[in-house]
Amino acid sequence: MIMEIGKSARFRQNNVKFNPKCHSINQNPKLFNLFFRIMSQLNTKSSASKEPVFFIGSIPIFGKAFLAPMDGLSDSPLRQVSRRFGSALSISEFVNAFNFVNGHPHRENQIPFDPIERPFAYQIFDNDISRITTTAQYLMKYQPDFIDINMGCSNRAVSNRGAGAGLMREPQKVASLISTLVKEIPVPITAKIRLGWDENELNYLEIAKILEDTGCACITLHARTRVQQYSGIADWDAIAQLVQHVSVPVIGNGDVLHYLQIDEMIAYTQCKAVMIGRGAIGNPWIFNHQDREQIPLRDRLWVMLDHLARMTAYYGADRAPVLFRKFIKHYLKDADLPASFYQKAFCFDSSDKLAQFLQDILQDQ
Numbered sequence: 001m002i003m004e005i006g007k008s009a010r011f012r013q014n015n016v017k018f019n020p021k022c023h024s025i026n027q028n029p030k031l032f033n034l035f036f037r038i039m040s041q042l043n044t045k046s047s048a049s050k051e052p053v054f055f056i057g058s059i060p061i062f063g064k065a066f067l068a069p070m071d072g073l074s075d076s077p078l079r080q081v082s083r084r085f086g087s088a089l090s091i092s093e094f095v096n097a098f099n100f101v102n103g104h105p106h107r108e109n110q111i112p113f114d115p116i117e118r119p120f121a122y123q124i125f126d127n128d129i130s131r132i133t134t135t136a137q138y139l140m141k142y143q144p145d146f147i148d149i150n151m152g153c154s155n156r157a158v159s160n161r162g163a164g165a166g167l168m169r170e171p172q173k174v175a176s177l178i179s180t181l182v183k184e185i186p187v188p189i190t191a192k193i194r195l196g197w198d199e200n201e202l203n204y205l206e207i208a209k210i211l212e213d214t215g216c217a218c219i220t221l222h223a224r225t226r227v228q229q230y231s232g233i234a235d236w237d238a239i240a241q242l243v244q245h246v247s248v249p250v251i252g253n254g255d256v257l258h259y260l261q262i263d264e265m266i267a268y269t270q271c272k273a274v275m276i277g278r279g280a281i282g283n284p285w286i287f288n289h290q291d292r293e294q295i296p297l298r299d300r301l302w303v304m305l306d307h308l309a310r311m312t313a314y315y316g317a318d319r320a321p322v323l324f325r326k327f328i329k330h331y332l333k334d335a336d337l338p339a340s341f342y343q344k345a346f347c348f349d350s351s352d353k354l355a356q357f358l359q360d361i362l363q364d365q
């Protein structure tokens, strides 16, 4: 089920060319008007705290939950929507350093981000220290607040070549990589890891110590092994153990699907904050400590219009409705709409038509 989301999202993403001319709402007057109306309807009282909850290096983080990087899903529009509801920071979908250094035609697609996403990090993956460093150096011209290294991707094509979770099998390389990045890159370096390759190779404590000793500013643990991928239950005891083992901030990740579980995970593990992936798809309310099931259809439709407007600004009016399809069912989970609604919503090939369709339904509410 999970991998289906990943696959279809990736497929669509790869078929969509980024339009660099239209990544800001402010540059499109028609969109700006719709956007203005949406903003006046939205109540996104963010749950951000007044005092920093923790620091990544010297960067204060004002919140205890944030959106996970998710390839094909957590693009700039989703990060913007999530951040407005209180996601404490933003991390890009993973950037493939191999593609980057080799001038892949889509390499610029994942770069633009909106200032409201800050604190913002690019996440990079590869198995080669020099390519990762070159990519991080290049990305510095866009002024991210920090750089995150992916040591958790379980995808076979990635991890079997020693990138993502595959990197955790080479502790010495991890040490050299982080030492190099800390020396060469002027912003904090963070890392996202798993428990290890499989249950016989649980080396998260060893890797985390290396990360800390070489200057990594924050560690996120997705508490599953590479072999588990997304199956089984995330091991929150391991997160608690890691918190005791290192002194840098630890972020817990895995299986937070309801806002009540944010405080549950923090209380259980003493982690500084929680990263939320699948539980935040079509559900930015989770960052606002609200239950999607309690959100009236009307409010959900306004948030969908906001998300669609941001996607239109980013991808253009012909591509946005196609890319938006993957979010529709998530936003409307348990909303009890007839199948004919989805049949129609999945057919629009222009943002204007889809936005009008959603607004028509709004009128009936």
Ligand SMILES: Cc1cc2nc3c(=O)[nH]c(=O)nc-3n(C[C@H](O)[C@H](O)[C@H](O)COP(=O)(O)O)c2cc1C
Pocket: 002, 005, 006, 007, 009, 068, 069, 070, 071, 072, 073, 092, 093, 094, 123, 150, 152, 153, 192, 222, 253, 254, 255, 256, 275, 276, 277, 278, 279
């Ligand atoms: C479709 C999909 C794409 C993902 N892409 C990334 C990625 O690019 N980088 C990353 O670090 N993790 C990625 N992940 C893993 C998530 O960040 C997160 O660790 C995982 O979903 C567990 O958290 P959850 O239980 O809150 O979903 C992805 C997960 C999904 C479902």
